[in-house]
Each structure stands twice: as structure tokens, then as C-alpha cells.
Amino acid sequence: MNSPISVTTLNTQIKSLLETTFIQVYVEGEISNLTYHNSGHIYFSIKDANSTISCVMFRGNAKYLKFQLEVGQKINISGNITVYAPRGNYQLLCNKIEPSGKGALALAFEQLKEKLDAKGYFKAEIKKTLPKYPKKIALVTSPTGAAIEDMKKVATHRWPLVEFILIPTLVQGEGSAFDISNSIKYADSLNCDVMIVGRGGGSIEDLWAFNEEIVANAIYEAKTPIISAVGHEVDYLISDFVADVRAATPSNAIEIALPDINEHRMYLDNVSNEYQNRFNNILLNKQQKLTNLKTLFIQNSIESKFEYIQSEIKMLKSSFRTDLIQKINSTQNELNLFNSTFKNSISSILSKSQSQLDLLKSSYEMNHPDKKDKNGFVQISKENKIISMDTISIGDKIELQSPKYIATCTVNNLEKQ
Template identity: 80%
Template sequence: MNSPISVSTLNVQIKSLLETTFIQIYVEGEISNLTYHNSGHIYFSIKDESSTISCVMFKGNTKYLKFQLENGLKIVITGSLTVYAPRGNYQILCNKIEPSGKGALAFAFEQLKTKLEAKGYFDSVHKKVLPKYPKKIALVTSPTGAAIEDMKKVASHRWPLTKFILVPTLVQGEGASFDIVNSIKFADKLDCDIMIVGRGGGSIEDLWAFNEEIVANAIYEAKTPIISAVGHEIDYMISDFVADVRASTPSNAIEIALPDINEHRIYLDSLENEYNNRFKNILFNKQQELSNMKKLFEQNSIETKFNFIQTEINLLKSSFKTDLSQKILSSQNELNLFKSSIKNSFSAFLLKSQNQIDLLKSNYELNHPDKKDKNGFVQISKENKIISLEDLKVGDEVELQTPRYIASCTLNRLTKQ
């Protein structure tokens, strides 16, 4: 009669048989009894219509899991069969888990997108407005990629007045998501007007760092307006939905962030033309008024009235030549004085009108944009409004402008001469 074996021996024999027979298995089922253990291991069961089997994925393999396991989720497991001898339990040791019917990355993307959308990360109420004329922009990207060169090229042609600060960042591979988060937090402290976070094109695996939840949190919590510029136009990342503005490419991000200098040149030319035309109209209207006044004086000619009086005097002379000679002479003198006074008053009026026209012309010439660029002469503006020096106070922040430069300063002394 054969001697009996111990329970431990039987379990060890079963363990050896199962583990050497089921070295590589590929099984599909629905998750149940899911537990994320504090140790980092994941315990769960998979089942079909009539059977259930226990599964475990140890911490070393969970770091390759791109999506979140959920009860009821149908998955495909790649692994091996193992036996826990002290209890005689067998289970699947999971090396790889994929969602059934779709790729892990695509499923992980939809999972995180749904989660963040429910938290309000995509709501327009949280979107910050980009400044129209940014003075400083932080670029969170790789210092060696093609994206940074493309952005520099577009910026130099579009608006060369803006300062750029490159924050060198790892944008793909292991640890990229943590480096992106640290770079965003660092750039957020640089007092920049805009932050551009992104990289050039690549595979979904290359771009995946921008689909991580920690990156989405960093973008959402940043105080600086952020443009997400990852990959090409067809690539959509989680960062695109969380950021304040999404750009189709890094170059497009620069086009969104910066104004077009050529459009502003055209606008300034139109302003100059409008200024010239309005001033010409003012001068023309003043000249028309002066011409009309001259015609009015001609229609009510003083000379005509003088001639009429002169005729009456001549009649009086002939009628009362002897008796009224003195009166006539006196009247003649008064008439001469009156004529002289009227002529002097009219001449003074014409001279005053001419001086006003000359003054307008002089002011136009002095304020013409082509003549503003003189050594030592600048235009003072405060809060985008032209202001005179006498209206300033100590501590005011002003801008000193010439047609080519703008200097921002704070007034620390004001002395009256």
C-alpha cells in the first residue's frame, strides 16, 4: 500500500505542475472584487458567465498599466498561472493588461478625459484670457527639438518685441510627465504673460506625457495663461482640453500668442493718413471761412459808404460853400479818422486770422509723426493716454515713447523750475 503524502507536498506538486504547464496564458474576462492595495499590488478576479478566477498584478508591473482598472470592465490578461502553496489557491499572475476591444492608451485617454471633465477642468469659466501684447513668454519644451526652432522663427517675423524664456523640459520617455510638471511650476513663478507648453509631433507613445493626470493638474492650477501646443493638428491631448487655449502646432501657438507686426504697421499708416486728411480738412474749412468773411466785407463795402458820404459833403460844399466851410472840413477830418480806424480794425482782424492759420500749420508740422523722432524729445503717456509733464506726480508709472522705442519708468522726483 502506498504511503500518504502531506498536504504541503501535494500543494507543491500541484504548484510545480501548473506553473510549468501554464507558463504563458492569454485570457479574457470581466473584473470583479477589485482592490488597490497599499503595497502597490492590485488584487481582483475575472469572470465570465459561469466561472471566476483570482488575479494579481504586482507593483513592478503596475507602472506599465496606462489605464485605471474598474469593476465590470472587460479586459484581456497576458500572464502565467501561479499557486500559493500555503493555502492551495491558484491565481493568474498578470504581466500585462489591456482593455478588451481597444488599445490601452486610447481607453486611458477616455477615462482621464471623462474624470477631468466631471471635475470641471474643461469649463470655459476657468479659461484665462491671453494678453494682446505679451512682453514675456515662457516656453516649456525640449531645448533640442524642432519645435523650439519653429517657434523662434515665427516669433522673429511676427513680433520681435517679446522676450522668450526657455524652460528646458523632458517631453517624452520615462519621467517626462514629472519633468513637465516641475517646469510648469517653475515657469509659473517667472512673472510671464503667457506660458506655452508643448512639443513637436510623434507617436501616441511619444506624446503620452501630456495625457498624464499630474500634468493636467499642473496646467489647471497654474496662474499664468497657458497655451497647449502638442504634436500636429490632428493630435488632441488632455493638456489641450485643460489649457486656456489649444494650438494645433508649436508654430501656431506663437501665432496665437503674438500680434502681427505687419498688420500694426498697416494700421499705423492708416492712422497717419487719417490724421493728415483731418488736418487738411481743418485748414481748408478755416480758409473757406476767411474767404467768406472777405466776400461779406466786400458786399458791405466801407468804401461805398465813404463815397456816399463824400457825395453828400460835396453837395454841402456847393450849397453852403461859404457858411459851412469849417463844418465841412471838420466832417472831412472825422471821415478820414473813421476810415483810418475801420481800415486798422479790419487789418488787425485779417492779421489775427492769418496768425491762427499759421499757428495751426506750425502745430501740424511740429506734431507730424515724421518729425517726432528728435534727439531728447519723447512723448509721455500714462495708462495709454498722452499726458503733459505738469500733470504727473511722484510715483506715477509712465511710458516714454518715440516712433521706434517705448521706455517704461516710475517717476521718483519732480522739480518745478
């Protein structure tokens, strides 16, 4: 019968057997009992429907973990089996952990995005406004990359008046996130008008430093307006969401930050033309007003008034003469008409009077007493008035007259025949 071995020996033999047999394992399971230790180590278990195994990821490997482990999360682990001999416990020593069905970087991106969104890093109301005419721009980027040359070229053509301050920064690899964060803090202390944080294109791993929380914090805490310009149009990083403005590329960041000098030249040309047109219109209006005032002044001057009065006098004289001549002619015509009428009237009157006179003469001649001296005929008068026999009464004193004699008689008898 063999001699018994010690517990330590047994555990040592088991440790040697397991660690040499399961040198490389690749296992899938669901996280439980998760603990992030102050030392930087991560302790947890993975399980399936029937079993559980303890796991540990030491600090040296944990610092390369791109995402945050969470209870209930399904993961794939690459590692090996190790045994803790003093307790006889075996566990899975994790070298690399990937989320099951999803890339680690994609999951880390979503986790950090949700975390920062919950903290209010992406709120539109906290975004700072870019100045319209920046005089000084800080560039947080690599001094050797193509991005800096592209930005300088665009700036030269777009707005050469701007001053750039380059903050040489490590933009990929180990320690790049820490360096970007420090560069942002330093640039923020330079009192620049705008800060551009970015780099040219690359793989997601190359750009990953701009997805780190330390960079997001530096951008959020900066007082200077920041444009995030990382990668290409299709690349969206955490820095894009936290920054005040996102640019598709570093060149696009310059286009956003700077005004277009050609547009301003055209604008100035338009303003100059508009100014000249308005100035010419004002001069033309003033000239027209001056001409009108001059004309009005001339019209209302003493000389003009005298000339007007003189012309009025001449016109009145001419009118008076014309009227006078017309009146004289009219009066003359009236006089001629009157003379003609008067002559005709006088002639008619004279003719009529002559006719009457001739009639009276004829009557007189016919009734002349000398021609009435006939036997038996006398003229009867009373009180020197010739009367007829019809007016005589008995006792009247009458006179019987003939051309040669007057007889005074008293009527004693009066008989009607």
C-alpha cells in the same frame, strides 16, 4: 503502498507543475472584486459565464497601466499562472492588461477626460484671456526638438519684440509627465505674460505625457494663461482641454500668442494716412474759415464801410442828378405843355373874348342911343331903371327918355291894346 506526502509537498508539486505549464497565458474576462491596495498592487478577479479566477498585478507592472480598471470592465490579460503554496491558491499573475476591443491608451484618455470634466477643468468660464501684446513668454518644451526652432522662426517674423524664456523639459518617456508638471509650476512663478506648453508631433505613446493627470493639474492650477501646443492638428490631448487655449501646432501657438507686426504696420500706415487726411481736411477747413473771416472782416471794416457809404453817396448823387434832370426835363415838358396849353387856352379865351367883345361892340353899336333916335320912340324908365310898358301902373311916375330929352310923367290912364 506508497507513503503519503505532505500538503506542502503537494502544493509545491502543483505550483511547479502549473507555473511550468502555464508560463504564458492570454485570457479574456470581466473584472470583479477589484481592490487597489495602498502598496500599489492591484487585486481582482476575472470571470465569464461559468468560471472565475483570481488575479494580481504587482506594483512594478501596475505603474505602466495606462487606464483605470473598473468592475464590469472586459479586459485581455497577458501573464502566467502562479500558486500561493501556503494556502494552495492559484491565481493569474498579470504582466500586461489591455481593454477588450479598445486600446488601453484610448480608454485611459476617455476615463481621465470624463474625470476632469466632472471636476470642472474644462469649463469655458474659467479660461484666462491671452494678453494682446505679450512682452515675455515661457516655453515649456524640449530644448533640442524641432518645435523650439519653429516657434523662434515664427516669432522672429511675427513679433520680434517678445522675450522668450525656455524651460528645458523632458516631453516623452518615463518621468516626462512629472518633469512637465514641475516645469509648468516653475514657469508660473516667473510672472510671464503667456506660457506655451508643448512639443512636436509623434505617436500617441510619445505624446502620452500630456495626457497624464499630474500635467492636467499643473495647467489647471497655473495663474499664467497657458496655450497647449502638442503634436499636429489631428492630435487632441488632455492638456488641450485643460489649457486656456489650444493650438494645432507649436508654430500655431506662436501665431495665436503674438500679434502680426505686418498687420500692425499696415494698420499704422492706415492710421497715418487717415491722420494726414483728417489733418489736411482740418487745415483746409480752418483755411477756408480764415478766408471767410478775412473776407467778412474786410467787408465790415471801417474802410469798407466808408467805401460803401461813399459809393452809396455817389450812387445817390448820380441817382439824384438823374432824377433831378428827369424831373427838370419832366417839369420842362410839363411847362412846355402848360405853356402850349396856356397859350392855346389864352388864345382861345382871347379869341372867344374878342368874339364876345366884337359881338358886344356890334350890339352896342346897334343899340347906341344915337342910332335909336327915331320919331315916336322913347325909353321908359322908373327910378332910373328901364322898364317895359307891362310893368306900369296908374299913378306911377315914369320918365320918357330920348337921346336929347327926358320927360317926367304921371300915368293917369292905362289901357291895353
